[in-house]
């Protein structure tokens with residue numbers, strides 16, 4: 001299969017590229033490098049023995065998108081901006097990149113006859129869960145920030161496109177909290193500046209690059225009072241995309257599928273798991289809740305098991321071990 005990965009040089013895209021290359025697919029990475037680095041190509045070649053094609057370009061460039069789509073069977077659409085806090089201050093940039101970018105991509109797909117799309121959605125579309133675990137039938141529409149709303153808009157746009165074009169197939173993969181790194185330690189999550197997300201922050205505290213972790217809130221209605229999330233190893237997530245490829249080829253219409261482990265770990269549990277994996281102490285302070293955070297979320301991943309034949313296999317210890325292996329190799 002010829003598979004185009006928009007945003008394929010980023011965290012989740014690059015790990016997915018490994019699984020697809022190892023499965024024998026031809027992979028084209030299309031990325032404007034706004035949040036990634038060209039050195040990823042060398043690393044992918046070292047890991048897989050194959051060098052994917054790379055096109056430096058923006059998804060909002062319709063002509064470049066049409067060229068890139070020549071001979072493509074499936075698009076996996078990772079490209080977008082993803083920092084929740086930043087999206088509150090830069091809504092126009094977020095809607096332009098994420099929503100407008102997806103519209104330009106869809107228009108280019110229509111013009112080139114490509115009808116198969118796998119989209120990076122997020123558990124953020126569920127907003128504050130009324131019940132747990134979250135199934136795909138749970139209500140959406142309560143996202144609390146422009147980033148989350150951009151994901152919801154895109155899901156709805158894709159549903160409309162599928163209604164209008166019966167030959168179109170779109171899978172919205174709703175990721176829970178992807179963490180970890182490839183076991184080689186050559187690629188992983190390496191945000192610029194101070195990390196917003198828990199795991200990259202914890203990894204830098206373990207490495208000594210940051211002095212201590214702030215734990216946002218210990219008065220949530222959870223077993224230890226700290227936030228609970230469904231953390232999933234990025235390589236499990238990558239496997240989920242590979243399993244979605246035959247599904248999107250053999251079916252038409254719109255579908256949403258959760259990708260998570262189906263169980264939650266608290267912030268304190270993650271700290272302890274990371275300490276065990278790294279052998280490093282993680283100093284932390286309990287501070288106020290972070291605005292916009294929910295207490296807990298985890299999913300029911302049975303639809304992915306039923307329809308894609310996929311379920312997560314890596315444990316929280318694997319996630320912390322691989323994240324530390326990546327972090328500790330850095331200067």
Ligand code: NAD
Nearest residue numbers: 007010011012031032033034035036058059079080120122
């Ligand atoms: P990432 O920032 O590492 O990767 C995104 C890639 O897209 C980057 O390489 C960036 O350079 C590229 N990009 C951004 N805007 C672009 C544009 N206009 N044109 C071309 N390329 C562009 O992020 P990630 O963690 O790999 O996330 C991938 C997707 O998954 C995103 O859509 C994100 O919203 C979604 N997602 C991520 C998480 C998470 O926790 N990481 C959770 C849920 C959903």
Ligand code: UFG
Nearest residue numbers: 122123124175176177196197198201214215216227267293
């Ligand atoms: N947390 C801390 N200290 C930190 C960072 C995070 O205590 O320095 C806590 C948060 O309060 C939360 C938990 O760790 O309880 C997880 O926080 P993250 O920021 O790692 O992840 P979120 O669940 O807030 O959001 C992430 C992505 C979103 C995505 C969502 C679901 O940032 O883009 O997962 O996939 F939508």
